[in-house]
Every structure is written in structure tokens, then in C-alpha cells.
Amino acid sequence: MGLLAGSAGIAPAYAQVPIATVPASASLGGSPIDLVIEKVALQVDGRIGGAVAMNRMVPGPLIRLREGDDAILRVTNRLSEISSIHWHGLILPPDMDGVPGVSFPGIRPGETFVYRFPVRQSGTYWCHSHSGGQELLGLYAPLIIDPIRPEPFRFDRDHVVMLSDWSFEQPEQILANLKKQAGYYNYQKRTVGEFFRDARRDGVGAAIGDRMQWGQMLMDPTDFADVTRATYTYLMNGQTPTANWTGLFRPGEAVRLRFIDAGAMTIFDVRIPDLKMTVVQVDGQNVQPVNVDELRIGPGQTYDVVVRPGNRAYTVFAETSDRSGHARGTLAPQPGMSAAIPLRRPRPIRTMADMGMEMAGMAMGGALKETSARPGAQAAMGSGSHAGHGGMAMPAAGGSAMAGMGDRAVSGPGLPGSPAVAHGPDTHGVGNSSVAMMARSRLDEPGAGLGSDGWRVLTYADLRSVVPQADRREPSRAVELHLTGNMERYSWSFDGKKYSEAPTPIRFRYGERLRLVLVNDTMMEHPIHLHGMWMELENGGGPNQPRLHTVAVKPGERLTVAITADAPGRWAMHCHLLLHMEMGMFRVVEVA
């Protein structure tokens, strides 16, 4: 027992460092909490790789804070490079947020940084490095904040289920491969054989027409994950599907599962065959219970569910959204039990809706009014010739005032069923390879490859906060950001500009209530994470619209969140697919 020191006999020469222990075996509470970042050897299905770990565990130890306390976390960096820990989803002072280059200089080698902040919230969160490829190498841990007041749901047992992805390839190598060949890891492309199969099923004309359409756009309809099982092993609480993480319960107990997607590049579809999951928290926030059979979770997101298992074993199945692989664990009354592992479903295909094309029969036209292009904040940020967005569409009936002062046009909330919005003439330059011609709300859709299995899948439209949101002001202005990228170059951006091309912060006025409009021009899902402030998802819930720290935006979707800019300082906002972030889908938001 204890630390597996002196493991040089097992580890290859490059990894003469301590072996990581298997995680979720210890939790750190009290104050202060000490965390040490160092290189370790990590065994994954019998093979040893080099990881970066917190307290020699991957994932790191479960960090347990209490609402109302002052948290003190002392983080020591024993790497030879700058490191950092970001407390994902926590509302705290900017200099405690842990993003090198935005709000602090990072933790230098050998240095101990003391994070100190009041804990003003509760629920399931996590923390991770915000430095280079360290998170990809294992530097992440679950973080639970126990509430002062009891939560509005009952449970007898509590398990963290942290999903992640592990590769023996170095992050730089993965990135280099994608830069040279964007489809490097996709071994589920469409083949000639599939063409003939489709031709038999749909007719030759239809199959050719379909290929022509995708061919014209130069898009790959099988592009669901940039990094796949070709290099990844998917982990549940640090354990491979073979190792089978097992969460124990006593029959009759209500079991709370805290799902956290700590994957760098992986969106998971989670289900427990034969068990209904009651979703009770999203991003650490209590929501009115929703019973579902499956939910999609992207990097950075958390979902808490309560299940009532019978006296048998159940498989916790987390299939990747591209269906190339899965993470798996077991809920069981006894150790050593297991249940059937479902077959992975076939890889889905992107649709016209993902391309942002108008759907047949969709009512359009009269509901929309085009306003002229307004050179705005974006132009001031150095976007050069791509000044502002043209066709900023808004509901004709919407009487919301223009905010003026160089801001973009106000546009309406992206409620489910709201009309599609035509893209403006600005296609965001060479850094962007597609635009959503007609972006629309997709909040009530479960997501690509989901919803046709005969069971219920959670959607964003299902979510209602238990507590009404405090700030009921109508947003006084809108900031519109397009999620963009050039897949061939493997470059990712907002409004066609990488962070290095648009380093000037996006400005929020302190105290204002604003609407952030996210339009996904790409063919991929992007979980957009805003630091320091909540994003209230405008999903038709009115005062009970849920608040999120990470909002998943589907391809071709126009989605809006309301933000109360109550946190002065500089904050990061980025896609939580970490290679997208690293390649430029990143901005600094400054509240002043």
C-alpha cells in the first residue's frame, strides 16, 4: 500500500519518475489544501506513459471545499516549465482564476502559488492546468463544494465519474499530426463501399447528389472528433474500460453520480442501460429534475444525476460522439461484478442542419428583418477588412433598443423554435472554411447521432434552474461571436481570427447585462467556457433559465446566453476542446 515509489523496474528509461496511483482513492479537504504538480509514470492497460499529475494521481485527488469557507490551495510546481491550476466553474477573483497570461503569470518551476478565495457556490466542479499540453497529460482533478443548505434532492451515496482521454503520443505530436493532415485520426471516413451501400438504399442519384454536396463544400461529414480512439484510450476515473472502474452501492440506495468531462478532445454520450438517470445539477447548479436515459457531455461540462439501481450490476457506458471508442465502468452492489457492455452505435453522418443549411419547410422570410452592417467592436479589435457582420438579423417585432457606442446590433434570444438567422456577407476570411448560411436554435435537439434510439436524451431545452436567476434585466446589448475554423489548416478561431490575431480583449461594461450570441459556423460542436461569470442559457426557461459555465454549441446553431458582467477583471473565454483553444479559439474578456 501507499505510494508506489521505486518503480524504476517497471518504468522505461524515459519515465524514471514515480508511478501514478489510481485516482479517486483519496479526497483532500480542510484548509489549506496542498497540491503538487509533477511528472509521473502512468500505466494504462499495461503500458507505461509519461503523465503530469496532481499529487501523483491521474485524475488528481478529489478536492473538497465547503460553501462559505475561504479556500486556501497551495500549488507547488515541480515541473521544469510554467504550470497553473484553473478552478473550472468557480466564481472568484481574477488573479485566483489560474490562467497564465490572462490574470496571473503562471506558477514558475519550483514555485508554490497560494490560491485563496471565498467559496460562494456549491456543486460539482473540477480543476485543471491551463498551461500548454499539461491537461492532456493528466493534470486535472474533480472538485466538489459541499453546500451550506441541503440540496433539493435526496441521495444516499455519491460517486464522482470523471471521464477523460489518454494518449501515449505527446500533445505536440498530436497537434503536429492534425496540422499536417486534419483527418489524421479519423478512420471512419466514407468509403467507396459506403457509396454503393447508400446507392442501393437511397438510389444512385441521391447518393451521388449527397457526395456532390459535401464535395462542393470540401467538408467531411464524418468529422465528429479530431482526435479519436486511433490514439486515445478513454478513461473513467482514470481507469480504462478493461480496468472497469466500479462504484459500489447498497441495493435500494439512491446513488448520485457526478459526471465530469475532463477529456481534452472528447465529447461523451453517457448512459446506464436499464437505469433512468434523473438530472439534478448542471455545471454545479441545481436544476429541476429531468428523467433521461442518455446525456451528452462535452469537455468542461458537468452533470449530476441520481439513479436508483436494483440489486444487480449496471454498466456506465460513455460512448464517444464519433463512436470510435468508449469509457466504461460499473455500478454494482459488490466488487468484481459487471454487466453487459452495449455495442457501440454506428458512426453518424453530419446533416444539412449541421452545415447551417435551411431545413426544408422551415418558415422563414417575414419573421426576419435584415439590418445593415455596423462596423463595431470587432473592427476596432483589428479585424481589418472584415468589419462587423452584415445581415444581423433580429425579430421584426423585437423592440429592443440599439445599444450604440460601437457595439454590435442587438439581436434577439435564441429560444427554441425561434426563426433561423441568415449569415451576413462576411465569411470571416481565410481562417474560416464554412459559414452557417441559416443558423438556428438547436436547443431542443439531443445532438448528432442521438435521439433515434427509442430512449430519451437530455436536451438544453429541458433545463430549468431550481432557483430563479437574480438578475431579471433584459440584456441591453448583444455581443455576437462566430465560432470559426479552417479544418484543413487545423486552425480555430472566433470571427475568423485566432487569439494571436485578436489579442485585444472583448469589453463588457461592469454591471451591465448583455447577451452573448454564439453562432457556430463550423461543422463541429464547441463547448464554450467563460471564466469568472455565469452564462444564463436563454432556453425558454424565463427566470428559471439555467446558468452554465460551459455551453455546448452545435454545428450550424445560433445560441444565446445572458450575462451579468459582475466580475471586474480579465477573464478567459474559449472552446474547451483544448486543441481548438490552443489553436486560437480563445479570447480575453475584460470587465471594467
Place this chain on the structure above:
Amino acid sequence: MNRTGRFIVLRVLVGALAFSFAQPIVAGAALAQAHSDHSATGMPGMSGMTPPATGTIPPPATSPAAVQPAPSLPGPPPGFSGNTEVVKPSDPAKAAGWPSPVSDNALQTFLLFDLFEFQHGANVDAARWDVLGWVGGDTERIWFKSEGRYNGVLRAGEMDVQVLYGRLISPFVDFQAGFRYEQQLSWDNGLGRPQAVVGVQGLVPYGMELEAAIFVSQNGDVSGRATLAQDFLLTQRLILQPRFEINGAVQSATRYGVGAGVNDIEIGLRLRYEIVREVAPYVGVSWLKSFGETANLRSVAGESTSVFQLVAGIRMWF
């Protein structure tokens, strides 16, 4: 440097202040010691039932011993920071020394042996290559290209080397301009000539790879080349690639074996197997047909003007 010094002083001052107010912040060596007494609280009911991992490593500890103190910190005593550097919004002077939060414009390199093969046909035993590479970022790159053929039977052939500046002008297409040197490979009189190059390269609709360039010599002779290729996936690793290349010239430059008009076309069909993405051996067929004045010149040199070849090679990139 000066700024860094000031911050250290600031930190020490604020640190001392914090200490005097009995804040639970421990500086310097005290921290290293305090490090060893952190506790691990096993939470009842909290995932404390992790089963053994597979493999040769013993099962994980579930007792507090799992988080034993790490050995004392190596090297100099740890620095101290935190709670002292309150960020003022937009303090660019301060942020200037900080690392960039992301590195989205790092230099990348690429080297592709697209064709790297032996060709066999009537009166032909040739080596054939088409190599390209680049160094750069997403929008600007320096390109290197070389293409050529050497027929061992005739001990003759031709090759070129290009160095180009490339810039992304549409999401899928690079504009390229630069220098080319064309060289006849011959056992008696191999002539060479420098040329200026202007061209485009990229993906065109339906996923075809297009490479098209115009070459202008010192004498004002204008020639050109276009290549079009497309991959068809028979399986995820078995890929059929039709490839079409056409060479032409506006003026004849007989010294260099070039006639006016279409010089030649090359139509190939290659079947490769990607053992890994980077390495794919292939076999295929290639038909090279010369036209007009160029065909006459080649006949004189003993070459066939229409030659069907079997090819075998390896496609590689790094």
C-alpha cells in the same frame, strides 16, 4: 528586469504583511515544511471502493497513506506568490512579461514524398519523384518542391527544384510565387535554366488536390504545369489515387526539350496502403504521352512518345 525586481520586493512586503496579520499564508521554507502535513480525508461513501487496477501495479491505496508526503522539494526553496498581484484591468505593462495563454501561431514543418517510385515500361526503367514540403504557419509558408524523372535505360531525364513563398488566399488555396530551376538530366549535355514561378495549390471542389503553376524563364519563355489528384477510399487504409498531370509551353525552347503547345500528359492510377498515415507503399500504372514538337524532340532522343508503365513506390510524409 527592473520590473521583476520591483515585483519581488512587492511580494516580499505583502507576504510579510500577510504573515504579520496571521493569515494562513506561509512563505519560503516554512511552506516546504508545511507541505508534509497535508491530510487526506477519506470521505465516507465517496468513491472509496476503487477496485484493483489491472497490470502489475498493486492496487491503489485507499487509506490516507495514498497521499503520503512527497519528498522535500528539490533545489532552491520555493518562491511565493499569490494574493499579492491583484490584476488591474488592462494593465498591459504587467501582462507584457506573461506567457501567452495559448500558442496558436507556432511554426510547423511538412515534407511529403507524394511520388517516390520506380517506373517500368518498354525502353523505360525510370526513377520518378514528386516531393514537396513547407515551413510556416497557417497563412504564410515557405514551400519547397522537386519533381523529376530519370530513365536509366536512356540515361536521360529532367528535374526541377522550386522554392516558393506561399500565402493562403482562400480557405483552401495557397498562392505561391518564387524561384524554379529546371535541369535536363542527360549523359552528354544536361542544360539547366532558372525560372520565376507563380502558381496556386490547394483543394478544389470535390476534394481534388490542384497544383498549377506558370514558369517564366530569363528569355521570357512561358511554360506551365498543372496536376490534379484525388483520393478514393476503398477502405480506411487502402486508397486509390487517380492523378493527372499536364505540361505545356507558350514558346518552344528546344534546347530544353520543350516544344510549343501541350508538351505531355501523364495519367496515373495508384493504389496505396497506409500502414500508418505517414507511410504508404503503392503500386500502379502510369501512361505518359508526349505531343507535337516535344514528342519529336523526345523521339530524336530515343524516347517513346507514348509509354505505358507499371509503377511501384512509397508515399511518405514527415
